[in-house]
Amino acid sequence: MAHFDLNEQERIDSLRYYWRIWGKYILTLVAVLVVAYIGSSFYQWYGKDHAEKAAVLYADFTTALNEKNNQKAIASANKLIEALPNTEYTPMAALQAAKLAVDQKDYSTAIKFLNWTKDSAKDKSMQSIATLRLAAIYVDQGKFDKARELLRTKHDLAFDGLFYEARGDMYIAMGDTNKARDAYKEGLQKAANDPSTQQVIQMKLDILGS
Numbered sequence: 614m615a616h617f618d619l620n621e622q623e624r625i626d627s628l629r630y631y632w633r634i635w636g637k638y639i640l641t642l643v644a645v646l647v648v649a650y651i652g653s654s655f656y657q658w659y660g661k662d663h664a665e666k667a668a669v670l671y672a673d674f675t676t677a678l679n680e681k682n683n684q685k686a687i688a689s690a691n692k693l694i695e696a697l698p699n700t701e702y703t704p705m706a707a708l709q710a711a712k713l714a715v716d717q718k719d720y721s722t723a724i725k726f727l728n729w730t731k732d733s734a735k736d737k738s739m740q741s742i743a744t745l746r747l748a749a750i751y752v753d754q755g756k757f758d759k760a761r762e763l764l765r766t767k768h769d770l771a772f773d774g775l776f777y778e779a780r781g782d783m784y785i786a787m788g789d790t791n792k793a794r795d796a797y798k799e800g801l802q803k804a805a806n807d808p809s810t811q812q813v814i815q816m817k818l819d820i821l822g823s
Contacts, residue, residue: 667693667700674706683713687722694729704734708742720750741768745779752783774804778814794821 670693677686690710693703707726714723727750730743744763751760764780777800784793797818804810 664700664702667697667702670697671702671706674709678709678713683717686710686713690726698733699735701736704730704736704739704743707734708739708746711743711746715746715750720754724750737769738771741772741776744768745772745775748779748783752779752786755786757783757787771807774800774807774810774814776800777803778810778817781814781817790821794818797821 670689674686674689677689687710690706693706697703707730711723711726727743727747731740734740744766748760748763760783764776768776777796781793781796784796797814800814801811
């Protein structure tokens with residue numbers, strides 16, 4: 614058995630006392646740090662893995678678009694939504710798939726993709742684009758209450774001019790030129806930093822006349 618002098622024995626006793634009092638807390642802290650590190654590493658790997666898988670699926674989607682394989686393109690967009698909804702590729706595919714569906718006059722499919730993007734996309738601008746396109750479909754279908762509700766929802770402020778322009782288009786479809794004119798004038802002011810939108814709105818105002 615090892616023998617220690619008095620000073621060494623006191624240090625050992627102090628260490629034993631310290632460990633008896635604080636040991637469980639130190640072990641708990643170490644365990645928490647280890648779990649946090651593992652969790653962070655797993656999250657980074659998980660995110661990277663999902664992004665890579667989404668990139669592959671999006672490549673399949675764009676290939677199908679270029680080949681005009683509409684059925685495969687729609688299927689790829691659906692797969693992205695079902696399997697990888699939180700990646701940046703998914704709302705891009707959903708918006709393009711909605712346009713493809715509109716071109717095919719498959720409005721129910723287009724509405725499904727646009728609703729998903731409006732409700733689930735992380736990017737505010739993509740949400741706003743989906744809302745505008747969805748409202749346009751409802752205007753074309755004469756569902757003005759639904760369109761009006763959409764055009765009053767919160768959106769990216771950069772899209773203010775486009776939202777007022779869309780309101781003007783809706784009022785034109787409803788036959789209310791006075792409200793359309795007011796909406797276009799408001800849109801003209803809101804689009805002060807967007808010359809291309811201003812030009813389009815001004816053209817519509819010129820057609821209506823002051």
